[in-house]
Amino acid sequence: MDAISISNVTKTFKIFTERSSTLKDRIVKGRKNKYQEFCALNNVSLNIEKGQTVGFIGRNGSGKSTLLKLLTGILYPDSGQIRVSGKVSSLLELGAGFHPDFTGRENIFMNAAILGLTKKEIKKKLDQIIMFSELKGYIDNPVRNYSSGMYMRLAFSVAIMVEPEVLLIDEVLAVGDAAFQQKCMDQLRNMKQKGTTIVFVSHDLGAMEKLCDRVVWINKGKIVEDDKPKKVIDKYLEYLAIEEDKRLIEEAGEVNKQIEVKQDSSDSFDTNKENQHDEQRWGNRKVEITDVILEDFNGKKKMSFLSGDELLIRIHYKSWGFVENPVFGIAIHTLEHVHCYGTNTQIDYYKIDELSVNDVGEVYFKIPQLNLCGGTYLLTVAIHDENGLQYDFHDKKYSFKVTSLSNEVGIVKIDHHWDRSEF
């Protein structure tokens, strides 16, 4: 049996582009507020079985919260039907349903009454609610003095203690500290086991994967995917990586344009270049790095990778003079400048004998598996001689992003497995 049924729901908002500033303007001059219609949800249909835990994911502004608000009845659809069966409890915006001047205790009474509990029932559960929230020392203070985490503790404690049949949660858990977040997740797991239907909006994809039976990806007001968590989350992460790639490539294009303008446009080696030294680039430029391109092994330019992806770094060069045994190198740092890895053709016994005047070409650095944890990394590329005399050193001039599907922490991913034996 379905606990929630959403059929062909559309919700538009009016986005005002110009408002008449005064009442006089409106009445005397007959000016009307100008607006555009914005479709936040476009013909969405979805059924959620009783007892299912379903997660909504999607980029900011995709329509997730609007859908939850429609389920609680805070908003009404323009068209389509929504049916929710059973007692609903919701945790939407932080502080919603609380009166700032009331104490925590008074707000528990008010909030739980709104959620359908009688005064007697509330009194019976009061100690339990306060205990779960861990706010005993603050419960008789006005909630206006609470931190956002404290608001969340109180709201979550009330929302679960009313023992709803349907629980709707919108992202609010993120403001709790790690210990309380864990406690909330344990509680949600308990409720799930007892058969509560849970609908959950979050950007914490790890939590989504662990808790949900099903994940729905919403994009621009439409359902893109609705399937098993891992399947949907993998597709969503791939989409995010592609989008991020487009953005980074655009951004890098802008930066490169600026660098090109700054660089000498002459076509010959200029000895003055020897003295050129900016914060991120130095060297005598006898051999110059003319381009650095990041790609996958199929030749697709990328700046955003999934952990474990292939990465090809192509270093384009131009040699302005004769050089013997040039050494090409790369280094990877975190944004905090922690040196993650560095190597060069000399260390790796890859010999490049000589370059002649006006030689152009490229050197490839191939990484079959980019075993870095999620984060943004800075790439250094350099060409120097065997004794370390720099021809062209691009210090942390390039960046790329890594997204990880797992929650490991740190910088590098170390190949591993767990085992156990009993004595």
Ligand SMILES: Nc1ncnc2c1ncn2[C@@H]1O[C@H](COP(=O)(O)OP(=O)(O)OP(=O)(O)O)[C@@H](O)[C@H]1O
């Ligand atoms: N009351 C409103 N008036 C006008 N526009 C609104 C209103 N509520 C939401 N919107 C717009 O509807 C779109 C969907 O918003 P919604 O809050 O549902 O997104 P979301 O997916 O929950 O995003 P986030 O991940 O940032 O919370 C956004 O473009 C938002 O600006």
